[in-house]
Amino acid sequence: MDRVGSLRRARLLGRPAVRLPASDGPPRPRVDLGALRKHGPGDYITRFAFGAAIAAAAGVVGLVFGVKAGGLLLAFPAIMPAALTLIERKDGRDEAAVDAIGAILGSFGLIAFAAVAAFGLLHLGAALALLLASAAWIGVAFGLYVWILWLPRRRNRRGRIARPTSA
């Protein structure tokens, strides 16, 4: 009943209903430096190695097949598999799945980054184009996070608090 109600409420608000496990905590972003201790240097070296390998592969593909084919690899999910494996090992599969949900929103930001960069690199300088493209990634990714994951959960919490306990 509650799920039907929340889905209907989400549809009325024009927002998709995304249910995250309660273990993910409140949606307000915060920094937890203690989490760095969970991962050893090897974990970070693995991720950097994946990233460097893909950057090199994109360069080689660009040289052999042209920049268009090389550009395709600029959005290759190189770090995601390593991140999923590490999160699964340290925090469990639920947390890894939640990380992937966040990455979906980041991916839409990646499309915005590419579109702005493609336009800006032709009409503006490279530095300004990449700066604007980065701003587009931040705007789209953070905007979608607030719209889809943060505000609906905050509204639901307020609704629960405001619900009368007796008629």
Next chain:
Amino acid sequence: MLSDVLKPKAFAGLFAAAPSIAIASLALTAVMVGSANASQAATSMIAGGVGMVAFCVVAALLEKKAGAIVTSGVAWIAWAACAGLVFWVVLQ
């Protein structure tokens, strides 16, 4: 590192799709072979971005049941299929 220190995990996940490699590669391409070529690379990257959405959707759906290794393999196939399709149909 950002995705480790940021909470909640859904927010940290945004940074798994950050264009960190793309910024460096596009800057290098622009300096070495010109902005027009870098723009072409960025246009192709839109197709890769669509593939990335597919990768993450498959990962979010499969991870709980199949684990990270199987999920990554299947999601990579989804990336290649979607990115390739958009590249050939729309951008080529």
